Amino acid sequence: MKIAVLVSGGGTNLQAIIDAIDNGTITNTEIVLVYSNNPNAYAIERAKKAGIPTAVKSPKEFEKRDDFNKALLQILLDAAPDLIVLAGCLVVIPKSVVEAFPNRIINIHPSLIPSFCGTGFYGLKVHEKALERGVRVSGATVHFVDAGTDTGPIILQKPVMIEQNDTPEILQKRIMEQAEWKILPKAIDLIANNKVTVEGGKVIIDGYDSQSL
Numbered sequence: 001m002k003i004a005v006l007v008s009g010g011g012t013n014l015q016a017i018i019d020a021i022d023n024g025t026i027t028n029t030e031i032v033l034v035y036s037n038n039p040n041a042y043a044i045e046r047a048k049k050a051g052i053p054t055a056v057k058s059p060k061e062f063e064k065r066d067d068f069n070k071a072l073l074q075i076l077l078d079a080a081p082d083l084i085v086l087a088g089c090l091v092v093i094p095k096s097v098v099e100a101f102p103n104r105i106i107n108i109h110p111s112l113i114p115s116f117c118g119t120g121f122y123g124l125k126v127h128e129k130a131l132e133r134g135v136r137v138s139g140a141t142v143h144f145v146d147a148g149t150d151t152g153p154i155i156l157q158k159p160v161m162i163e164q165n166d167t168p169e170i171l172q173k174r175i176m177e178q179a180e181w182k183i184l185p186k187a188i189d190l191i192a193n194n195k196v197t198v199e200g201g202k203v204i205i206d207g208y209d210s211q212s213l
């Protein structure tokens with residue numbers, strides 16, 4: 001399975017995917033492109049070190065957003081991935097891309113959707129709101145991308161306990177280490193091995209084992 005990974009920041013989720021392919025946790029998968037809107041994203045350095053083709057195209061290069069959307073769609077069509085992985089991608093994915101890759105785009109979100117998600121909930125903001133609310137459990141979610149924001153069918157989730165003295169930064173790091181970097185590679189491997197189907201807006205996983213996450 002050919003995947004394109006879309007990034008905007010440090011790329012630790014990208015690195016988890018690269019490492020999982022290298023150590024066999026992810027099978028039948030090749031990263032054919034890493035795209036970023038941000039030329040300074042360290043994720044791009046990670047891709048180059050791993051010998052993966054990269055593409056950088058920022059909306060700021062275009063007067064009209066529609067022209068950027070067309071350029072992004074063309075970059076993805078040219079790469080012709082079987083699956084698109086949003087790994088900390090802060091660009092709003094255009095409707096044209098979602099339509100071109102139905103149920104073939106997945107996203108990692110650093111909370112247990114439907115909590116702390118939707119417009120404006122990204123990065124540290126997610127963890128600030130979880131701590132502000134005083135929840136005892138948060139975690140991460142991998143879901144298919146549909147026309148909404150963090151609203152597509154849920155593939156995998158992993159809970160992470162919140163500790164008394166957590167700050168947003170401490171919680172973010174724990175959720176990345178204990179949840180994101182595990183369930184994103186796992187979801188990719190399941191999809192690469194045809195274990196995932198969507199029926200009636202719900203995800204069915206062949207041989208699903210919640211203890212294996």
Ligand code: GRF
Nearest residue numbers: 009010011012013088109110
């Ligand atoms: C991660 O916390 C991810 O859940 C969110 O953005 C962050 C990206 O981090 N979507 P990285 O670029 O993978 O390190």
